[in-house]
Amino acid sequence: xxxxxxxxxxxxxxxxxxxxxxxxxxxxxxxxxxxxxxxxxxxxxxxxxxxxxxxxxxxxxxxxxxxxxxxxxxxxxxxxxxxxxxxxxxxxxxxxxxxxxxxxxxxxxxxxxxxxxxxxxxxxxxxxxxxxxxxxxxxxxxxxxxxxxxxxxxxxxxxxxxxxxxxxxxxxxxxxxxxxxxxxxxxxxxxxxxxxxxxxxxxxxxxxxxxxxxxxxxxxxxxxxxxxxxxxxxxxxxxxxxxxxxxxxxxxxxxxxxxxxxxxxxxxxxxxxxxxxxxxxxxxxxxxxxxxxxxxxxxxxxxxxxxxxxxxxxxxxx
Amino acid sequence: xxxxxxxxxxxxxxxxxxxxxxxxxxxxxxxxxxxxxxxxxxxxxxxxxxxxxxxxxxxxxxxxxxxxxxxxxxxxxxxxxxxxxxxxxxxxxxxxxxxxxxxxxxxxxxxxxxxxxxxxxxxxxxxxxxxxxx
Numbered sequence: 325x326x327x328x329x330x331x332x333x334x335x336x337x338x339x340x341x342x343x344x345x346x347x348x349x350x351x352x353x354x355x356x357x358x359x360x361x362x363x364x365x366x367x368x369x370x371x372x373x374x375x376x377x378x379x380x381x382x383x384x385x386x387x388x389x390x391x392x393x394x395x396x397x398x399x400x401x402x403x404x405x406x407x408x409x410x411x412x413x414x415x416x417x418x419x420x421x422x423x424x425x426x427x428x429x430x431x432x433x434x435x436x437x438x439x440x441x442x443x444x445x446x447x448x449x450x451x452x453x454x455x456x457x458x459x460x461x462x463x464x465x466x467x468x469x470x471x472x473x474x475x476x477x478x479x480x481x482x483x484x485x486x487x488x489x490x491x492x493x494x495x496x497x498x499x500x501x502x503x504x505x506x507x508x509x510x511x512x513x514x515x516x517x518x519x520x521x522x523x524x525x526x527x528x529x530x531x532x533x534x535x536x537x538x539x540x541x542x543x544x545x546x547x548x549x550x551x552x553x554x555x556x557x558x559x560x561x562x563x564x565x566x567x568x569x570x571x572x573x574x575x576x577x578x579x580x581x582x583x584x585x586x587x588x589x590x591x592x593x594x595x596x597x598x599x600x601x602x603x604x605x606x607x608x609x610x611x612x613x614x615x616x617x618x619x620x621x622x623x624x625x626x627x628x629x630x631x632x633x634x635x636x637x638x639x640x641x642x
Numbered sequence: 643x644x645x646x647x648x649x650x651x652x653x654x655x656x657x658x659x660x661x662x663x664x665x666x667x668x669x670x671x672x673x674x675x676x677x678x679x680x681x682x683x684x685x686x687x688x689x690x691x692x693x694x695x696x697x698x699x700x701x702x703x704x705x706x707x708x709x710x711x712x713x714x715x716x717x718x719x720x721x722x723x724x725x726x727x728x729x730x731x732x733x734x735x736x737x738x739x740x741x742x743x744x745x746x747x748x749x750x751x752x753x754x755x756x757x758x759x760x761x762x763x764x765x766x767x768x769x770x771x772x773x774x775x776x
Contacts, residue, residue, distance in 0.1 A: 355682070364680040371685050374652035378696065381646035382720045385693060537690030545693040545720035 338414025340407050340558075347557030348372040353591075354560065354598045361602045372557060379550035387449050387543050394447035398440045399544075399551035405436025406555045410562035413569050416488035417586075425486045427479070430566060431472060434521065437555050438464050441523075441530060444552070445540025456539025459609045460530035463520055466616035467527075471517035473624035477501065477510040478570055480631045492574045500573030504641055506634060509627035511571050513620055515596065518563050520616070522556070524601040529609045564593040650696060650722065653685035654775060657695030657719070661712050661748075663702030666765040667729035671699055673768040686775060697724045697775070700748055703731035703738040709745045716752055725752060726759045726774060733760045 333339055351372050359366025386395055409430050416422045438460055445457030478501045479485060482494040501507035520527035531539040541552055568574060568589050576582030607615065634642025660668050674681045675688060689695055692715050700712065716725065727748050730736035735747050749757040761774040 359680070359682060363677040365683045366680075367682050367685055371653065374649050374685060377645060378649035378653045381649060382696075382722065385718070385720050533690045538694065541694075542691040543693055549694065 333415055333419075334407065334411050338418055339411040342414070343407065343410045343558045343561045344554065347554075347559075347561040348376075350560045350594055351557045353594060357595060357598045358602055361599070376550050376554060379545075379553065380547050382546040384546035384548045385543070390449045390543070391447045394443055395543075396548060398444035398447060399548050399555065401443065402437040402440025402555045403551050403558070405433045405440070406558035406562055408436075409433040409566065410558055413488065413562060413566045416492060417565070417569055417574055420489050420492070422487050422489040426488050427475070427486050427491065427570070430488065431475065434563065434566070435464065435468070437559055438521065438523075440555070441540045441552075444544065444548075445530075448540075448543035450543050452536045452538075453540050453542050456530045456532070456536050456542070459532075460523075460540060462609055462613055463527060463529060466613040467517045467520040467620075470513050470616055470620040470624040471521075473621065473628055474510040474513040474517070475570060477506050477627050477631045480628065480635055481507070483635070488569060491570055495573045496576065500571070500576075502572045504631075504634065506627040506631035506642060507571060509623055509630070511567070513624045513627065514567050514571060515593065516620055517616075518567060518593075519597055519600055520612070521563055522559055522597065524597060526600075526604040526607045527612055528601075528606060529612060532606060560594065564590050564597070567593060653687075654696045654724075655687050655689045655694055656681075656697045656699050656726075656775070657689055657692050657715075659698050659700045659712060659715060661700055661702035661708035661732070662705040663729065663731060667701035667732070670765040670768055671701065671728065671771065674771055679768045679772065681772060681775065684772070684775065692719050695719050695723060697726055699726050699728055699771075700732050701728045703735050703741075703744060704746065704748050704751060705738075705743045706745055709751055712748075713751065716756070724758045725756050726761065727757055728761050728771060728774075729766055730762055730764045733762050736764065 335341065352367065352369055355371070356366040386392060412422065412426055412430055412433070416426070442457045442460050445453040445460070478491050481501055481504070482491055485491050485494060495501060502511045523531055529539075531541065536542065541549065544552060568586060572589050573586075575586035630642050634640070658668070658671055673679060692698075698716065698719065702708065704712065716723070725748070727733045731738060732748050735741075735744055738744055745751065759774040761770050763770055
């Protein structure tokens, strides 16, 4: 029975199907908001679904000399990572279940889609794809440091909790982490890192449509490209949900009011990402790494220090 | 109509090939993306890689240099991929018909039946292109 419920959680709710539906909806919101910002009408509601169906119906061209195993394996690895992290966050938020250290596992799993892009880019034997992959690598090296530092803040504030459920329960009891100064700084840092994790402008150097014409995904077509697009949609669900759960109070105790508030927080994060991506130009890769290792890392260190002092002295607003 | 064809019509990602045109049609193609015409309403997106393309928008009269490249691009595209001839030159070589620099019209160069829409005009209006795409 345990296996059946686990399978249900991974495949239907809150796993793959649930995530895919929500992810498509959110990626439509992203495109629609983008269109409205640019004074356009934007795509219809079912557009992400049609895109995926169309890609699934096309052929996948494997470039001559490419490694078939890595070329087809990479998108699946990315998809698996996105589903895994989304399921973990969903199970923690809806059912209050988890295992010890699942916060750390979630951090690892969040890197998998980016690793998949690197792997696919290198496997496809195209110079532009290789440039895209190398940029993605540099970007990961850049944003992971402040991301993990910022995620230390809730761990410190809750007294060493490494479980998602533990963090959520601590927030249900004592209010969200983002209600303190260190929490707010950590939230800002995490939002910036989230932007890079999702590969959105100003940190979309790996895909860079105008210079690299699709970057690491340049050689992908048909179902393999569909899986990459689907992974991105799933990440549109998983990453902001993870941030809401870890830093911003989650669903506030699974009441109707709490869930509504949680959905609003989630949508705020999504629209914020879209607005950032529409009002900024793409940074050059060295500027992006400098940005993350400079300003953002300093902010993250500040938030960790503040959280440590606040917890040590028992000052709640720090 | 099967799901595949319906989905293809609902989300045609277009790739822009300039095969020796005078740039007039190319600018009109870009017009389709502006807020005034916005082809994303119909699911069409301009993509940068020919592997992602569902429709090649070909402008220009297809001279000796570009004919080879167009054939190569069509070979690289993931099938099913449509080709749409935009402008008088792409439809039937226009005023360059019979010139020493021209090889063949677009639809004779590619396999038969691949060119699915001809949008005449010099240059055609964005409305005409949208009608041809749909």
